[in-house]
Amino acid sequence: MTEAPGEVALRTEALSKSFGGVHAVNDATTEFYQGRINGLIGPNGSGKTTFFNCVTGMIPPDSGHVYYRDRDITRWQPHRVARAGIGRTFQLCRVFPRLTVLDNLLVAVHPPHPLAYFGRPRVALLVERARDILARVGLDHLETSEARDISYGQQKLLELAAALMANPAMVMLDEPAGGVNPALIERIAVLVTELNAEGTTFLVVEHNMEFIMNLCHHVVVFDRGRPIAAGSAAQVQQDPKVLEAYLGV
Known part of the structure; x- marks a missing residue:
């Protein structure tokens, strides 16, 4: 899929969050597009879930800003973020058993x-x-x-x-394909594609590269808490910084 310029739905400016001496999110400035399926990838420990949690109010960032549709939502409580139009899922599935x-x-x-x-x-x-x-x-x-x-x-x-x-106008999915069989992964991909065609914006964190690269219009790559590349799936796969982050080459 090609890169998707256009209206920005969600952006962050110099967003940072540390735990002790670990900079989980480190001066992260990002943009994710309205009406598109956006992806966020990176090696284990690159700060993706912490980034999600800072954006959705689960944890407060140490510094920086989060903007949704040009409205500053930094440090909003999760219920207020949800009322603004952002829904999310979690890396570890949260249901009432x-x-x-x-x-x-x-x-x-x-x-x-x-x-x-x-x-x-x-x-x-x-x-x-x-x-x-x-x-x-x-x-x-x-x-x-x-x-x-x-x-x-x-x-x-x-x-x-x-x-x-x-x-919600925007849905943030944290590893939707994690621990899921191939048939259900395909069902999730079809569902996300259909909902996006109907107007829902998505931001997807996922380790399944085939899932991300086949699904997303725009991909941001994190390493050590900050974005190192952004563009279409084809562009980020060929980026030397991304290869180095994943493969150490």
Whole structure:
């Protein structure tokens, strides 16, 4: 896929985060495009997940700024970032294991005991939306199953479905193909492509290079906490700095 110039959805300026003497994210200035599937790759320990956590408010950066649609969202709490239109999944799948598949989606968008807050008509609409999304990701036949009883790959799909419940404009996926069988990886790739064609922007962290290179329009490469290359998949694969980071050559 070719590089995707255009409107910037998410950008960071000199973003940094350290843990003790380890600079997990180090003066990272990046741009990710609106309406595209963006990729973020790099060797193990290059700071990708920490970058995600700083952007989405899971941890505060030490310095620098995060801008979403030119609005400074630095150090916003996660719920506020979500309300701004950014959804995310996690490297280690986060679902509620003892809740049903359907209830996992319902708790993603409102507090417990929703009838006390929204009333029955609102809940009925949420249930209808949840079932539509479960059908979209291929989990509708499992809606009454507890999340702990479905496969890890299905839990990955469930987590993505929960992220979609709030209808985010941008979805950040942290290793969606990790620990997932090839058939489900293909399903995730097709789903991301379809949602992107419908207008959803994506930022994907992934170690599966085939998945990233076939899927993404624009790829940023991290090494030692900072971006070292950006461009189309073909461009970053040929970049000497990227080869050195991955292969030590």
